[in-house]
Amino acid sequence: MRGLYLVLATAILSPLHAVSVSVDVIASQNPHPAVQVKSRAVSPNVTSSLQHRDVPGQKAVFMHVILIFKFSLTLINAFQFDVDVFGYTFDNWVRDLTTIKAAGIDAVALNIGKANDWQIDQVSTAYDAAASVGISTFISFDYSSFPCDTNLTISYFNSNKDKPAQFKVDGVPMISSFLGLCLGTDGWQSIKNQGAYLMPFIEVSDAQDLQVGRPWGFLQHWHCWGCAWPQGNAPKTTDDDNWYLSNLGAGRFATTVSAWLYVHYPGNNRYLRGDDHLLATRWEQLIGLRSSLRFVEYATWNDFGESHYVAPTTSGNQPAGTTWVNGFPHTAWLDMSKYYIQYFKSGSAPSVTTESVYFWLRPNPHSIQATGDSVGQPTGWDWARDSLYAVVFCRTTGGSCSATLKVGNTSQSYSNLQPGPNKLELPLDGNSFGTVTVQVFRDGGKVIDDTPSANTFQYTNSAVTYNFNAFVGSATASICG
Ligand SMILES: *[C@@H]1O[C@H](CO)[C@@H](O)[C@H](O)[C@H]1NC(C)=O
Ligand SMILES: *[C@@H]1O[C@H](CO)[C@@H](O)[C@H](O)[C@H]1NC(C)=O
Numbered sequence: 280m281r282g283l284y285l286v287l288a289t290a291i292l293s294p295l296h297a298v299s300v301s302v303d304v305i306a307s308q309n310p311h312p313a314v315q316v317k318s319r320a321v322s323p324n325v326t327s328s329l330q331h332r333d334v335p336g337q338k339a340v341f342m343h344v345i346l347i348f349k350f351s352l353t354l355i356n357a358f359q360f361d362v363d364v365f366g367y368t369f370d371n372w373v374r375d376l377t378t379i380k381a382a383g384i385d386a387v388a389l390n391i392g393k394a395n396d397w398q399i400d401q402v403s404t405a406y407d408a409a410a411s412v413g414i415s416t417f418i419s420f421d422y423s424s425f426p427c428d429t430n431l432t433i434s435y436f437n438s439n440k441d442k443p444a445q446f447k448v449d450g451v452p453m454i455s456s457f458l459g460l461c462l463g464t465d466g467w468q469s470i471k472n473q474g475a476y477l478m479p480f481i482e483v484s485d486a487q488d489l490q491v492g493r494p495w496g497f498l499q500h501w502h503c504w505g506c507a508w509p510q511g512n513a514p515k516t517t518d519d520d521n522w523y524l525s526n527l528g529a530g531r532f533a534t535t536v537s538a539w540l541y542v543h544y545p546g547n548n549r550y551l552r553g554d555d556h557l558l559a560t561r562w563e564q565l566i567g568l569r570s571s572l573r574f575v576e577y578a579t580w581n582d583f584g585e586s587h588y589v590a591p592t593t594s595g596n597q598p599a600g601t602t603w604v605n606g607f608p609h610t611a612w613l614d615m616s617k618y619y620i621q622y623f624k625s626g627s628a629p630s631v632t633t634e635s636v637y638f639w640l641r642p643n644p645h646s647i648q649a650t651g652d653s654v655g656q657p658t659g660w661d662w663a664r665d666s667l668y669a670v671v672f673c674r675t676t677g678g679s680c681s682a683t684l685k686v687g688n689t690s691q692s693y694s695n696l697q698p699g700p701n702k703l704e705l706p707l708d709g710n711s712f713g714t715v716t717v718q719v720f721r722d723g724g725k726v727i728d729d730t731p732s733a734n735t736f737q738y739t740n741s742a743v744t745y746n747f748n749a750f751v752g753s754a755t756a757s758i759c760g
């Protein structure tokens with residue numbers, strides 16, 4: 280029962296419900312997926328058939344957007360966390376959805392928590408704005424705060440499913456969730472009977488129950504929330520994806536991609552390693568799995584509290600007590616994802632017409648001791664690697680491509696880069712601090728030379744508060760070839 284206990288404990292303690300709960304669900308249910316696949320009797324046909332057949336239907340990439348959760352930590356203190364789009368106007372939605380659409384995203388998953396009037400009004404506004412922008416939407420019920428009520432779920436679903444922006448799978452309107460075991464198989468079956476295409480993340484305790492013919496076999500899709508992040512001190516692999524795929528079968532499994540997870544509140548204080556170029560590596564993994572996958576969800580647009588946002592840090596509200604977001608832009612991660620989104624959907628590598636570079640790093644060495652932080656060092660601090668990560672995109676045709684990365688007085692050059700994305704890492708030894716410089720060369724001529732100013736970002740050896748969030752920058756060659 281440790282898994283369930285963790286779910287409940289984290290749901291109660293976490294100001295930011297979503298990832299924190301799910302990550303624990305996955306980690307506790309499935310600590311060694313590869314071993315479990317071997318030890319349980321899974322038909323060898325299930326896995327082998329996945330490699331060869333492309334799942335039918337058009338592929339789509341979703342963006343998870345959080346409308347609100349108000350979360351009172353009354354047990355600890357009288358703190359209330361209010362995020363994200365409270366007070367959003369139609370124009371605010373148009374602005375955000377236009378950016379999301381421009382990245383190649385097909386639909387947004389509108390995460391709704393508490394059932395109240397302003398929130399259902401925001402759902403309506405979002406659907407209307409989406410229709411005007413030309414992007415689709417569906418509701419993702421968040422049962423860590425939405426009432427565990429099948430009829431209420433159905434009424435929210437029914438009042439939106441016929442709107443023009445509603446995302447449909449082969450004509451059937453989609454609905455998704457974060458959690459929802461509490462509705463039971465009967466509850467979810469009634470929702471399906473209303474004409475819904477189900478893609479929930481339900482915290483089942485045994486993935487074999489998702490197999491066709493088992494209790495949850497009627498789900499059209501099941502969505503792995505926690506599969507986006509490595510759950511320990513090792514790079515992200517696809518072991519967990521493959522474990523769920525082997526139970527669900529190709530075309531019933533949906534999964535997630537994300538760049539980062541750092542949260543730093545009293546009672547919820549942890550870092551999941553974003554090392555090994557997590558975002559680029561995860562996209563490569565999903566492209567590798569594409570014959571079995573129809574849907575992938577990006578986590579998230581605006582969860583500032585857990586640091587996996589790609590929205591501008593000024594979009595909407597941050598939860599009270601969030602000290603690690605301002606000055607740490609992530610918008611370049613969404614821009615970088617465009618290439619991979621197109622690749623995932625089309626199955627072929629997009630051509631790169633000019634050089635660009637995306638780069639990120641944390642502000643301090645992982646072993647830093649903050650001088651004025653009562654929350655303390657986050658768990659997972661010792662999993663972090665001190666490096667500047669960069670992905671350099673070189674032109675598909677023509678010329679040699681090389682790059683130089685620099686932090687303080689540590690620098691390294693990388694030659695003979697390949698056409699398309701190149702993952703580069705500059706290890707930092709703890710003796711070199713200061714500004715970051717990235718340079719890219721075409722045929723020996725410098726086409727990118729970018730140094731964010733010392734006021735914008737510096738890698739430093741002192742901190743008042745802990746910050747394991749990433750500063751993300753980018754630059755593009757102005758000379759097109
Ligand atoms: C695998 O599937 C094929 C046809 O789909 C079937 O003939 C064969 O018996 C199956 N093998 C096993 C081990 O289930
Ligand atoms: C849910 O709706 C059904 C059908 O309208 C109704 O029979 C049932 O009593 C409702 N349940 C609750 C708990 O309101």
Ligand SMILES: *[C@@H]1O[C@H](CO)[C@@H](O)[C@H](O)[C@H]1NC(C)=O
Nearest residue numbers: 687688689709710711712713
């Ligand atoms: C780099 O900077 C550090 C201090 O930040 C200094 O101790 C070290 O000597 C410098 N190395 C070089 C090669 O200048």
